[in-house]
Amino acid sequence: MEAKRGSTPATGGAWSVSAEETEKWMEQAMQMAREALENIEVPVGCLMVFNNEVVGKGRNEVNQTKNATRHAEMVAIDQALDWCRRSGKNSSEVFERTVLYVTVEPCIMCAAALRLIKIPLVVYGCQNERFGGCGSVLDIASADLPNTGRPFRCIPGYRAEEAVEMLKTFYKQENPNAPKSKVRKKECQKS
Numbered sequence: 737m738e739a740k741r742g743s744t745p746a747t748g749g750a751w752s753v754s755a756e757e758t759e760k761w762m763e764q765a766m767q768m769a770r771e772a773l774e775n776i777e778v779p780v781g782c783l784m785v786f787n788n789e790v791v792g793k794g795r796n797e798v799n800q801t802k803n804a805t806r807h808a809e810m811v812a813i814d815q816a817l818d819w820c821r822r823s824g825k826n827s828s829e830v831f832e833r834t835v836l837y838v839t840v841e842p843c844i845m846c847a848a849a850l851r852l853i854k855i856p857l858v859v860y861g862c863q864n865e866r867f868g869g870c871g872s873v874l875d876i877a878s879a880d881l882p883n884t885g886r887p888f889r890c891i892p893g894y895r896a897e898e899a900v901e902m903l904k905t906f907y908k909q910e911n912p913n914a915p916k917s918k919v920r921k922k923e924c925q926k927s
């Protein structure tokens with residue numbers, strides 16, 4: 737089998753991306769996160785890149801859809817599946833060669849989904865202290881779990897401060913879907 741663009745297919749740990757790729761795709765992911773923030777969603781944005789092409793992208797749509805599972809990654813996965821259908825490609829083969837760029841560490845739910853579809857590499861911005869599934873709360877990414885896809889490699893920390901700033905900006909404003917009791921007192925006192 738021929739090697740594509742110097743990447744090693746479907747072996748997980750061997751995947752890597754260049755600094756240029758990271759810069760280019762993370763910039764777009766940041767723009768998606770900004771768009772989420774402007775739409776009063778938790779500011780997370782992501783891109784799924786296969787063969788140097790964006791096959792899926794997403795930002796949080798939880799408030800808009802009133803569906804707690806509509807995280808950026810889930811939106812992007814749905815788009816990537818559509819892309820595979822339209823281009824007549826086998827989604828398993830595509831996902832095994834797809835890199836996910838996301839502004840915040842994927843949560844436990846998304847990390848599990850990424851494992852199941854066998855994404856080999858996730859490049860992300862800041863840690864997700866509350867829900868992170870790549871080490872912050874649980875390590876779904878590298879845990880030895882039976883029958884749950886394949887562990888994936890993570891490259892954390894790219895433009896982390898910016899990603900955190902966006903999250904802080906969001907949590908300073910009132911989340912329209914949060915029950916009143918959950919609005920933190922400190923923030924009420926400040927404003």
Ligand SMILES: [Zn+2]
Binds near residue numbers: 847
């Ligand atoms: Zn998630």
